[in-house]
Amino acid sequence: MHISDGIIQTPVCLAAHAVCAAAIYISGRNTEQEDIPKMGMTGAALFTASLIHFPFAGTSIHLGLFGLAGIILGRRAFPVIYAALFLQSLIFQHGGLLTLGVNALNMGAGAWGAWLLWRVKRLPESLRAPSAGFLGILIPALLMAFEFNFSGYGKGIFYLLTIYLAVAVIESGITFSAVRFFRKVKADILP
Amino acid sequence: MKHNFVDKYSGIDSPVHRIDPRIKLIVSFVCIAVVVSDSRSGFAQFALYFLLTALLTVLSRVPAAHILKRCLIVSPFIFMASLFLPLSHILAGDTVHGPSLGASPKAALMILCKAFLAVILLNLLSSTEKFHRLLSGMRRLKIPSLVGTILALIYRSVFVLIDETQKTTRARQSRTPGTLKMPRMTVYGRQVAIIFLRSWKRSQVIYTSMLSRGFNGEFPCTRELSLSRYDLLSGGIVTMLFLAVRLWSF
Numbered sequence: 001m002h003i004s005d006g007i008i009q010t011p012v013c014l015a016a017h018a019v020c021a022a023a024i025y026i027s028g029r030n031t032e033q034e035d036i037p038k039m040g041m042t043g044a045a046l047f048t049a050s051l052i053h054f055p056f057a058g059t060s061i062h063l064g065l066f067g068l069a070g071i072i073l074g075r076r077a078f079p080v081i082y083a084a085l086f087l088q089s090l091i092f093q094h095g096g097l098l099t100l101g102v103n104a105l106n107m108g109a110g111a112w113g114a115w116l117l118w119r120v121k122r123l124p125e126s127l128r129a130p131s132a133g134f135l136g137i138l139i140p141a142l143l144m145a146f147e148f149n150f151s152g153y154g155k156g157i158f159y160l161l162t163i164y165l166a167v168a169v170i171e172s173g174i175t176f177s178a179v180r181f182f183r184k185v186k187a188d189i190l191p
Numbered sequence: 192m193k194h195n196f197v198d199k200y201s202g203i204d205s206p207v208h209r210i211d212p213r214i215k216l217i218v219s220f221v222c223i224a225v226v227v228s229d230s231r232s233g234f235a236q237f238a239l240y241f242l243l244t245a246l247l248t249v250l251s252r253v254p255a256a257h258i259l260k261r262c263l264i265v266s267p268f269i270f271m272a273s274l275f276l277p278l279s280h281i282l283a284g285d286t287v288h289g290p291s292l293g294a295s296p297k298a299a300l301m302i303l304c305k306a307f308l309a310v311i312l313l314n315l316l317s318s319t320e321k322f323h324r325l326l327s328g329m330r331r332l333k334i335p336s337l338v339g340t341i342l343a344l345i346y347r348s349v350f351v352l353i354d355e356t357q358k359t360t361r362a363r364q365s366r367t368p369g370t371l372k373m374p375r376m377t378v379y380g381r382q383v384a385i386i387f388l389r390s391w392k393r394s395q396v397i398y399t400s401m402l403s404r405g406f407n408g409e410f411p412c413t414r415e416l417s418l419s420r421y422d423l424l425s426g427g428i429v430t431m432l433f434l435a436v437r438l439w440s441f
Contacts, residue, residue: 177380
């Protein structure tokens with residue numbers, strides 16, 4: 001899901017950087033000082049948990065957990081995802097410097113989608129949690145397919161979504177299980 | 192977990208290492224943008240871009256094997272993105288060789304060239320500078336302070352948490368041997384939750400210790416960075432060389 005430099009058109013990447021700056025400002029407003037270490041540590045947890053590989057169809061997929069980040073951090077998930085991606089691009093060259101804005105917007109949108117869904121309290125938690133995990137993957141995958149299509153790829157790129165659909169189902173199960181665990185062990189982590 | 196692999200070669204003394212991290216960040220961003228946005232050049236220009244990056248690598252004294260290894264790690268993603276360009280048109284029933292589609296093998300090869308050049312430049316940036324100095328450079332370049340602080344916190348704690356992840360993975364593997372079954376999703380979910388909970392718990396201790404050291408919302412910016420004429424000149428030359436290749440009409 002990390003788009004490397006050289007794939008997406010440069011004006012799109014630059015525009016994404018500008019939108020990212022606005023999104024960071026909006027999501028970071030009124031952040032309490034004591035929230036910052038939590039955000040940093042959640043970012044580190046997000047970074048490391050994404051290194052867990054889940055066996056799937058003879059291969060393995062790594063977790064994204066944007067839905068879970070959206071549930072726990074709410075709108076503040078965006079700067080955390082941005083920082084984690086920045087670090088990943090510098091340390092592992094996963095994603096690029098120019099595409100950082102695009103990648104952050106894709107994955108941040110997934111987290112924000114999950115957060116908005118999580119806030120619909122009239123739905124039972126057993127439905128909200130897996131759906132949030134599902135959206136956390138599906139929204140970035142959908143945005144990525146549109147961006148690829150905009151950059152010259154054929155409409156066939158949307159077939160890629162079927163793979164991400166399977167990943168989203170796995171993520172929804174894992175997110176549901178994690179939320180259930182939080183509810184039992186430390187319910188105050190869930191807003 | 193050993194994490195010296197991150198800036199393993201940052202201690203070398205070379206003309207590239209001596210450049211201020213701010214200049215390196217800006218020049219890397221500009222050079223990547225120049226290469227990536229180049230849609231009209233042919234392979235001759237791209238050969239020159241590769242020559243320039245090779246020259247920078249030699250000047251930096253970072254072993255070429257290290258750069259190649261990092262390229263090899265990300266190569267499956269790049270090859271897949273390149274392969275998907277013609278494939279996406281074939282799947283959609285378009286003509287692959289139509290010049291207007293931009294889906295010719297040449298376009299796919301261009302993606303390969305651009306992506307690998309960007310990876311090499313990014314790798315040179317992270318290999319020729321200590322990570323804490325890069326972070327200082329970013330803060331001095333006025334990236335949002337919230338992002339700068341979160342970046343520093345993630346960098347300081349991520350390797351501790353990778354250890355935690357490895358421990359919990361080992362524990363999970365010993366508890367659940369065998370093939371994949373649906374209930375395994377619960378096991379993975381719990382592992383993820385435990386990592387989040389441990390990080391949450393640590394964040395409270397970290398916050399208390401940060402407060403005791405006078406933390407007031409952001410980390411103090413050290414004054415260790417200073418721009419010299421050498422930094423500006425070397426940064427300017429590298430940028431001009433990349434721009435010259437871009438503007439060159441064969």
